[in-house]
Amino acid sequence: MANIHxxxxxxxxxxxTVSRVINHRKYVTDQVRQRVEQxxxxxxxxxxxxxxxxxxxxxxxxxxxxxxxQHPYFTQITNGVMEAAFAAGYRVVLLPSKYDERVERHYLxxxxxxxxxxVIFTSRGVPLSELARDDAxxxxxxxxxxxxxxxxxxxxxxxxxxxxxxxxxxxxxKRGYKRxxxxxxxxxxxxxxxxxxxxxxxxxxxxxxxxxxxRTSVVNNQDGYDSAQYxxxxxxxxxxIFGNGDDIVANARQCYLDHGLVVPGLxxxxxxxxxxxxxxxxxxxxFNEVGRRAFELxxxxxVAQRPVASTFIDVDE
Amino acid sequence: MANIHxxxxxxxxxxxTVSRVINHRKYVTDQVRQRVEQxxxxxxxxxxxxxxxxxxxxxxxxxxxxxxxQHPYFTQITNGVMEAAFAAGYRVVLLPSKYDERVERHYLxxxxxxxxxxVIFTSRGVPLSELARDDAxxxxxxxxxxxxxxxxxxxxxxxxxxxxxxxxxxxxxKRGYKRxxxxxxxxxxxxxxxxxxxxxxxxxxxxxxxxxxxRTSVVNNQDGYDSAQYxxxxxxxxxxIFGNGDDIVANARQCYLDHGLVVPGLxxxxxxxxxxxxxxxxxxxxFNEVGRRAFELxxxxxVAQRPVASTFIDVDE
DNA sequence: TTGTAAGCGTTATCAG
DNA sequence: CTGATAACGCTTACAA
Numbered sequence: 091m092a093n094i095h096x097x098x099x100x101x102x103x104x105x106x107t108v109s110r111v112i113n114h115r116k117y118v119t120d121q122v123r124q125r126v127e128q129x130x131x132x133x134x135x136x137x138x139x140x141x142x143x144x145x146x147x148x149x150x151x152x153x154x155x156x157x158x159x160q161h162p163y164f165t166q167i168t169n170g171v172m173e174a175a176f177a178a179g180y181r182v183v184l185l186p187s188k189y190d191e192r193v194e195r196h197y198l199x200x201x202x203x204x205x206x207x208x209v210i211f212t213s214r215g216v217p218l219s220e221l222a223r224d225d226a227x228x229x230x231x232x233x234x235x236x237x238x239x240x241x242x243x244x245x246x247x248x249x250x251x252x253x254x255x256x257x258x259x260x261x262x263x264k265r266g267y268k269r270x271x272x273x274x275x276x277x278x279x280x281x282x283x284x285x286x287x288x289x290x291x292x293x294x295x296x297x298x299x300x301x302x303x304x305r306t307s308v309v310n311n312q313d314g315y316d317s318a319q320y321x322x323x324x325x326x327x328x329x330x331i332f333g334n335g336d337d338i339v340a341n342a343r344q345c346y347l348d349h350g351l352v353v354p355g356l357x358x359x360x361x362x363x364x365x366x367x368x369x370x371x372x373x374x375x376x377f378n379e380v381g382r383r384a385f386e387l388x389x390x391x392x393v394a395q396r397p398v399a400s401t402f403i404d405v406d407e
Numbered sequence: 408m409a410n411i412h413x414x415x416x417x418x419x420x421x422x423x424t425v426s427r428v429i430n431h432r433k434y435v436t437d438q439v440r441q442r443v444e445q446x447x448x449x450x451x452x453x454x455x456x457x458x459x460x461x462x463x464x465x466x467x468x469x470x471x472x473x474x475x476x477q478h479p480y481f482t483q484i485t486n487g488v489m490e491a492a493f494a495a496g497y498r499v500v501l502l503p504s505k506y507d508e509r510v511e512r513h514y515l516x517x518x519x520x521x522x523x524x525x526v527i528f529t530s531r532g533v534p535l536s537e538l539a540r541d542d543a544x545x546x547x548x549x550x551x552x553x554x555x556x557x558x559x560x561x562x563x564x565x566x567x568x569x570x571x572x573x574x575x576x577x578x579x580x581k582r583g584y585k586r587x588x589x590x591x592x593x594x595x596x597x598x599x600x601x602x603x604x605x606x607x608x609x610x611x612x613x614x615x616x617x618x619x620x621x622r623t624s625v626v627n628n629q630d631g632y633d634s635a636q637y638x639x640x641x642x643x644x645x646x647x648i649f650g651n652g653d654d655i656v657a658n659a660r661q662c663y664l665d666h667g668l669v670v671p672g673l674x675x676x677x678x679x680x681x682x683x684x685x686x687x688x689x690x691x692x693x694f695n696e697v698g699r700r701a702f703e704l705x706x707x708x709x710v711a712q713r714p715v716a717s718t719f720i721d722v723d724e
Numbered sequence: 725t726t727g728t729a730a731g732c733g734t735t736a737t738c739a740g
Numbered sequence: 741c742t743g744a745t746a747a748c749g750c751t752t753a754c755a756a
Contacts, residue, residue: 093733104743109735117741139520140461141733144748149457151500159486169476172501183468184489184499205456205498311680344684363628367661410749421727426751434725458749461732 092133101129112137152388153209155185155197160310161275162335162360163377167212167236170381171388178389180207189215198224201233208232208388218242234387236380237282243393247383249375250397251283255290257402258357258373262330263294267355271328272299273308273317273338283334303328314338318345330355336362336372343368361403375400409450418446429454469705470526472502472514477627478592479652479677480694484529484553487698488705495706497524506532515541518550525549525705535559551704553697554599560710564700566692567714568600572607574719575674575690579647580611584672588645589616590625590634590655600651620645631655635662647672653679653689660685678720692717 094112098105103126110118111126118126129135143149152175156164172182183206187193194216201209202224211221214235221233222244234245262270270291274284284306291299303326305317314333321328322345333339336358346353358365361374376398383396411429415422420443427435428443435443446452460466471488473481489499500523504510511533518526519541528538531552538550539561551562579587587608591601601623608616620643622634631650638645639662650656653675663670675682678691693715700713 095733105734106736106743106745107741110742113735119741122741136516136519138461138733139517139522140457140466141748142735144455144457144461144732144750145734145736147748159482159489165476165482168501172476172503176503182501184485184501186489186493199453200456202453203456315684341680341684363658367632367658367665411751412749422750423728423752424726427726430751436725439726455749458732459751461734462749462751464732 092135094135094137096133097126097129097135100133101126147204149204149207150180151183151206152180152385153183153185153197153201153206155187155194155209155211155214157187157189157213157215158309159184159186162362163375164212166360166377167210167381167384170378170383171210171385172381173378174382174385178385180385180389185209187215189213191215198233208234210234210236210384210388212236218244232388232390234384236384238397239395245387245390245393245395247380247387247396247398249377249380249400251286251373251375251400252290254373254400254402255287256293258332258371259290259294261371261402261404262332262355262357265355267330269303269326269328269330270295270299271303271317271321271326271331271354272305273314273331273333273342274304274306275309275334277306287332302326308334308338311337311341314341315345318342322346322349322351328354330357332357333359335360336365336368336370339370340364340368361401365403369405371405372403373400374403409452411452411454413450414443414446414452417450418443464521466521466524467497468500468523469497469702470500470502470514470518470523472504472511472526472528472531474504474506474530474532475626476503479679480692481529483677483694484527484698484701487695487700488527488702489698490695491699491702495702497702497706502526504532506530508532515550525551527551527553527701527705529553535561549705549707551701553701555714556712562704562707562710562712564697564704564713564715566694566697566717568603568690568692568717569607571690571717571719572604573610575649575688576607576611578688578719578721579649579672579674582672584647586620586643586645586647587612587616588620588634588638588643588648588671589622590631590648590650590659591621591623592626592651594623604649619643625651625655628654628658631658632662635659639663639666639668645671647674649674650676652677653682653685653687656687657681657685678718682720686722688722689720690717691720 094105094108097108108126111123154168154171175182185197194214197209218239221235222242232245237248239246275281276284278284278288288299308317331339331342331354339356339358343353343356356370358370358372361372365372379398387394411422411425414425420439425443428440469492471485492499502514511531514526535556538552539559554565556563592598593601595601595605605616625634648656648659648671656673656675660670660673673687675687675689678689682689696715704711
């Protein structure tokens with residue numbers, strides 16, 4: 091494979107001139123440019139991307155850490171990042187983590203090695219303080235997380251859920267529901283989302299949700315079905331189910347239908363197709379937008395926070 | 408940021424020795440290794456990944472070209488590639504294309520520039536012959552496609568659908584269905600999948616499918632619902648619907664239910680949760696496995712084909 | 725076991 | 741407008 095020196099030699103010009111031609115710089119006569127381009131074509135030359143990256147100190151790669159790849163939360167954020175990255179001439183590198191902290195630290199290490207210009211944590215196992223600390227050192231590229239980092243000096247793009255959750259619970263309360271089943275992804279202690287949901291519940295109902303009606307580790311559609319099965323088997327009879335995804339709620343509903351039971355009131359999240367089809371209210375967290383914002387922060391020089399307001403979507407009466 | 412020379416200087420050893428320590432090579436005294444590692448820690452040194460890539464001529468990056476990111480076909484293949492890549496110490500770079508041939512060629516160009524070690528086309532707009540030609544040149548990394556390339560010298564991992572489709576249509580025929588609605592992603596001319604479905608239909612029924620019952624451009628759940636709506640609005644009354652995805656078929660079913668009409672026989676694809684819940688037969692194309700195989704080919708020196716048998720999944724009677 | 729020096733292929737600085 | 745030459749940071753023959 092020909093390199094820039096071969097082109098210089100064959101064209102009779104210097105490597106600097108060839109480099110200028112490659113990068114469409116000014117200060118090259120049209121004559122010279124034509125000639126050099128001709129030689130590049132003749133020798134079937136293409137510049138080496140890695141050498142450029144080394145020389146410029148940029149890779150144009152953005153790593154996206156993904157605990158898993160099924161939940162719409164992750165796919166939507168990833169899509170948002172990808173769209174913004176594509177538009178800006180950057181690439182997205184997938185970094186599966188399964189919440190394994192050693193793997194996450196491995197990616198931080200790769201960031202320090204300049205394998206990427208930045209890393210976006212869609213979620214994480216390592217403490218936020220650790221991410222903030224490493225970023226502060228500035229020996230590595232930028233780190234962006236997708237949750238509210240509070241006072242930590244850490245870039246973040248995330249949905250502002252609290253007020254929307256309150257709106258949602260007001261909606262539920264107004265309609266007289268009392269026994270609210272809640273389907274959560276992760277435990278209260280581990281998840282900012284779960285915390286936000288439960289805090290909003292407390293603010294609206296002035297009490298804690300009934301522990302027996304709160305299901306955690308509800309991640310996929312089957313879990314949604316199983317949650318309903320659990321309510322039925324244990325005769326818990328929630329009169330309303332607020333789930334962490336439209337499809338999950340839809341599958342819970344299916345369970346009631348399969349048993350010939352009356353379906354409780356329902357509310358989903360994510361604004362998937364099923365909420366529209368079933369005419370149930372939902373919450374759109376605009377994760378796509380979160381992804382776009384996360385990318386902007388990833389390529390920005392400043393540490394900043396970008397909250398994205400989520401939207402409560404009522405049913406058409 | 409310290410580099411390998413700084414470490415050499417500070418430790419009193421040469422860069423080659425430092426390099427040996429970094430790469431855990433033999434032929435370094437434990438004493439020396441200890442000392443060098445101490446200095447690396449002291450100076451907070453990490454080797455530069457890009458410099459290594461340039462020196463070794465490998466990036467450990469595998470590009471995956473994705474026309475779009477919603478359909479389970481693409482997400483499953485991508486997941487398969489990602490799992491295999493992770494296990495082998497490679498990274499997956501997302502390359503969105505929207506079937507735009509200029510964008511696809513841009514990625515081929517980046518491959519030639521050695522931005523990736525290989526590129527996997529989950530689907531493509533450019534002719535296969537073009538991919539085969541470029542790969543043959545060997546001036547670039549490997550190219551892998553995810554469909555049967557026939558006689559072309561091109562690496563490929565793909566599902567062997569034909570015999571499974573025949574099994575599926577035999578199943579349908581045996582149960583006496585006559586008016587078969589088919590939901591396809593892309594037109595016959597453009598899609599190997601659509602062709603395989605229709606060929607299998609011909610082989611089993613000894614006639615072409617009724618054109619008015621064949622719907623194309625059915626990609627998402629809403630399209631599934633709309634297809635049923637189309638059948639209803641035009642009074643076409645298929646007695647069976649064979650769709651290109653379980654969820655899509657489930658949404659078609661929902662349309663019939665919403666209209667209070669009797670639901671035709673149903674068969675899905677992809678083996679998603681909905682087929683299990685609705686007790687309808689489906690086909691598992693094992694796209695995850697296709698992704699894994701595609702990765703293996705991407706890092707292999709040889710051009711090879713890896714067909715993956717798809718599976719017809721009957722309902723539990 | 726350790727060191728020297730030549731790559732790897734660009735970009736960037738500074739003269740001319 | 742063009743050209744030397746020094747980075748960029750590491751790997752790897754080849755010597756010693």
